[in-house]
Amino acid sequence: MRNNSFEISVILPVYNGSRYLKESIYSVLQQDLNNFEFIVCDDCSTDDSLAIIKKISYENPGKIIILENEVNKGLFGTLNILIEKSSTNLIHLWSQDDIMKPDCLTNCKLFHNRYPFISMSYHGVEYIDNDSKQIKDIKNDGTPEIISSHLYANISIRWGCIPGNISNVTLNRFFLKKTGIFNDKMIVSGDFDLWTRLASISSIGKNNSTLIYLRIHQEQLSRSFKSIYLRVKEDIPIHSQIITMLSENDQIKALRWWNWKTQVSYYNDYIFLKRKGLPLEAKKLHNLLQQNFNLYSLFIKWLIIRILRLIKLEIGFYKKILNR
Known part of the structure; x- marks a missing residue:
């Protein structure tokens, strides 16, 4: 039975993310929305990520639920664990590298309240570098707020994964029950796969508000030649x-x-x-x-x-x- 006392859950998978982790976690704790659930899962990090998480949790009692994988599950396996552990209908995915603006969760909640029939949404981002300095913006490309299955397919077949990341995505659990969660056999495109399954059964939403700072750096898997x-x-x-x-x-x-x-x-x-x-x-x-x-x-x-x-x-x- 799901807990209705929270309005939205934030789920954060962590693997060797110590460099930016503190800044990422504190940006969630400093949201202007008070009534949210924050769950962090360490995926067998070999650096001091887990120690950082525990220290922040100790300094902010009751604010973070900490999970620890006994074996490395990978990004999508860890996200699945976090989804199953979370208790709300709305689930905002998060990343160890990025920074939330203070109104991110409030804005995402209001967007889904306005469009309860969408299976997921993604919002605008601003890009930052290793030193958290802004480097570029995403310009509004004219995509409407409501993206039908047909429009999703027309856009995605030409340009690929529409959100581009996981940390600007909010999921609606009601639709996850129909499509299933992430394919944990995938390494890189598990997000693209899930977005496509969700879009195939319902419209998705594009929230034009820029609500996070998305970090670009060479250590990211998506930027690896491999x-x-x-x-x-x-x-x-x-x-x-x-x-x-x-x-x-x-x-x-x-x-x-x-x-x-x-x-x-x-x-x-x-x-x-x-x-x-x-x-x-x-x-x-x-x-x-x-x-x-x-x-x-x-x-x-x-x-x-x-x-x-x-x-x-x-x-x-x-x-x-x-x-x-």
Whole structure:
């Protein structure tokens, strides 16, 4: 039975996050919303992350629930543990690197109160660097506040994972009961997979308020060269599912984009890994592409796009493909 005394839960998976962890946790504790639940789970960190969590909890009694994994579960396995432990209908995902603005939780709660029929929402972010200095903003791209399943599919098949992160996402537990939680077998794209399952059964929300500072640094898995192969491997079936969410006419257009843009980007990743002197990673990706696509055709399409890019005709070419 769920606890109705809290309005929203914040769940934070931690693994070797000591560098930014204190700042991240305190930004949650300093929210202007008082009635929220904060659960932190350490995933067998080998640094002093757990000690930092316990020290902050000791100094702020009753504010943090601490969980400790006995074996390393990975990001999505740990998120699943935290979701199951949380007690509210609204669940805000959080990251050990980032900083919440003081009104983040209040704003997310009000957004979901306004749109109770959405399965999840994501909000705007501002980017910061290693030293917490602002480096760039995300500009409003014109996406509406309510994103239907069809619109989600049209956007995602072209641009990938819409929220881009986990720390600007709020989940509605009611819909998680229908889709299930994260696929803990995934390493990189478990969030993209869950967002797609949620969007397939309900509209999702885009909250245009910028409510967190999202940190960009080289230690993140998503910025590691070794994550490229995993991302491509995990994204291929997700994109296949997204295409099925579209109408027959839009499926034809999406497949053109998939063939000429997405698949070519995968081949470009392969070339990138070779040029970076990572032959093992490049070979793994090469084999994956060979298993899923016609490699010769992929090379020809990649070569055509490279030539068009050199003569600055690439954008017009893509527009022509989509409007055929």
